[in-house]
Amino acid sequence: MVPECTEAFMTLMLVITDRYKRLPNPLAKIKFFNMQLLLLDDFRTRLVQIMREQHPLDAIYGSILNAINYIILILKEWSDLPLFLRLHYYKVEYENFETNKKKQGNGDLAEIGTEKDGDSNTISVSSLVVTNFEISEVFHDFDQIKLDFMKGMAFDNTISLFEHLRKEMRKIIVEMIMYDTKARSQHYRKDRWMSMPSQKEYLKMTLSDSGCELFMVLKDRLHLVQQQLCSPLFEEVWQKLSQLLNKYIYEEVVLQNRFNEGGATQLSYDITRGLFSLFGEYTQRPENYFKDLKECCILLTLKAGSAMLLKEVFQNAMHPNHSEDSLKPTDCVKALQDISIFKMLPDTALKILSLRTDLHI
Numbered sequence: 323m324v325p326e327c328t329e330a331f332m333t334l335m336l337v338i339t340d341r342y343k344r345l346p347n348p349l350a351k352i353k354f355f356n357m358q359l360l361l362l363d364d365f366r367t368r369l370v371q372i373m374r375e376q377h378p379l380d381a382i383y384g385s386i387l388n389a390i391n392y393i394i395l396i397l398k399e400w401s402d403l404p405l406f407l408r409l410h411y412y413k414v415e416y417e418n419f420e421t422n423k424k425k426q427g428n429g430d431l432a433e434i435g436t437e438k439d440g441d442s443n444t445i446s447v448s449s450l451v452v453t454n455f456e457i458s459e460v461f462h463d464f465d466q467i468k469l470d471f472m473k474g475m476a477f478d479n480t481i482s483l484f485e486h487l488r489k490e491m492r493k494i495i496v497e498m499i500m501y502d503t504k505a506r507s508q509h510y511r512k513d514r515w516m517s518m519p520s521q522k523e524y525l526k527m528t529l530s531d532s533g534c535e536l537f538m539v540l541k542d543r544l545h546l547v548q549q550q551l552c553s554p555l556f557e558e559v560w561q562k563l564s565q566l567l568n569k570y571i572y573e574e575v576v577l578q579n580r581f582n583e584g585g586a587t588q589l590s591y592d593i594t595r596g597l598f599s600l601f602g603e604y605t606q607r608p609e610n611y612f613k614d615l616k617e618c619c620i621l622l623t624l625k626a627g628s629a630m631l632l633k634e635v636f637q638n639a640m641h642p643n644h645s646e647d648s649l650k651p652t653d654c655v656k657a658l659q660d661i662s663i664f665k666m667l668p669d670t671a672l673k674i675l676s677l678r679t680d681l682h683i
Contacts, residue, residue, distance in 0.1 A: 323552045328389035331365055332396055343405050348412045355409050355476070362393070362480050370487065378498040379543065383491070384550030390488045391555055394481055401475040410476035492555065496562050499543045504570065506539045511574050515585035516679050523584075533592040540567075541600055560604050564611035567597070572614045576622075582679045586622035593619055617663045621674045624661065629681055632657055636672045 335358055342354035369386050376383040400406055509532035521527060529537070544563075548556050571593075581589065593615050601608035609616045624632070639654045654668035663671065675681060 323385070323388045323550075324392045325385050325389050328392055332393065335361070339405070348409075349416065351409055352413050352416060355406075355413065359477075359480055362397075363483070365393075366390075366480075366484060366487065373491065378491075378494045379546060379550075381550055383495075384547070387488065387491045387495075387555060388550075388552050390484050390491070391552060394484050394488065397477040397481050397484070401477050401481075406476040410474070413476075414474075492558060492562070495547060495559055496566065499540070499547070499559075499563055500566050500570070502543055503536065503540050503567070507536050507570075507574070510536050511578065513579075513585075515579040515581045515589065518582060518584035518588050520584045521587045527587070527591050527595075529596050530588055530592055533596055537592075537596045537600055544600070557604070560601065561611065564601060564608075568612045568614050571597075572618065576615070576618050576674070576677070580677050580679055581622055586619075586678065590619040590623045613665045617666045617671075618674055620661060620663055621666075621671060622678060626680050628661075629675055629678065632661075633672065633675055633681065636668050639668065640672075 338354065338358060342351055345351050345354075369389060373383060373386045376386070510530070513530060513532050544560060547559055551559065575589070579585075593612070594609075597612065597615070598608045601611065605611070621629070635657045636654055639651050651668065654671075658664070658666065658668065658671055666674075
């Protein structure tokens, strides 16, 4: 999935490295390395220019994101190579040396001093000798052990810029999918959850009509992005999307409605057979990415008798009467754990139970 132009560009970077790594002069190597950093930055800038002209769900946009991810992986591999470890050491030492010389008022090391003698310009031999001697002092005492105490890596700044772009592009893709999903969720949010028929009235449970519309759009967008992105990038996208969906459905559907027995059953069926099945194509345990929704469904579909007992446990623990039989907050947690609820807090669980029309809380 990596664009050919990106592979060709990184091959060029490798060829340049092969050419200059045999040079005996460390300063010359540093200059070639700095040129590579400039080329990488120019390439990144061009990718940004093209990216801004594309729709986030277009194939070209995905190709650019794949290219950025590929470059990051390659640069991280190169950062651990002995050549670039040593180059980074030389570069830092040389920059520190230049800074110290400037502070001493000796001028720029890159310029060779000249002396004016009448109408002719002559190179100062003493200046040339001193400059070469000082530069050689920067590199002559290299020791492999010093690499263990060196901060940073050769491509740290470049990788940071590419990773920032990678994060922003991935975020835009997720936001676009969420935008389309939210646009198709209006009917689902306002469905008649408190007046739906009981499960007993159905020959077979099916997904709600409003839920089908929502899940079809979601499945279409995920399938499209999966075809465009490499596996590690797509995994990041669907995992981040699952977090946003969990939060959105929990806040905009569950907390904004009341549920009778039929509505709670339908919601639970939509979540477990619709949403979980959709993400089940990418993970064996999709419910682990929707823990809020999973636990809400447990509370909303809990048998009325058990739900009333659970409510009494919460009320006794939250309003103790200082008797020996009064319950502690830990008893609420244990009661929730007994019905496989491990994340939700007792006060939140009581709030969810209050959304049931078959309980008087």
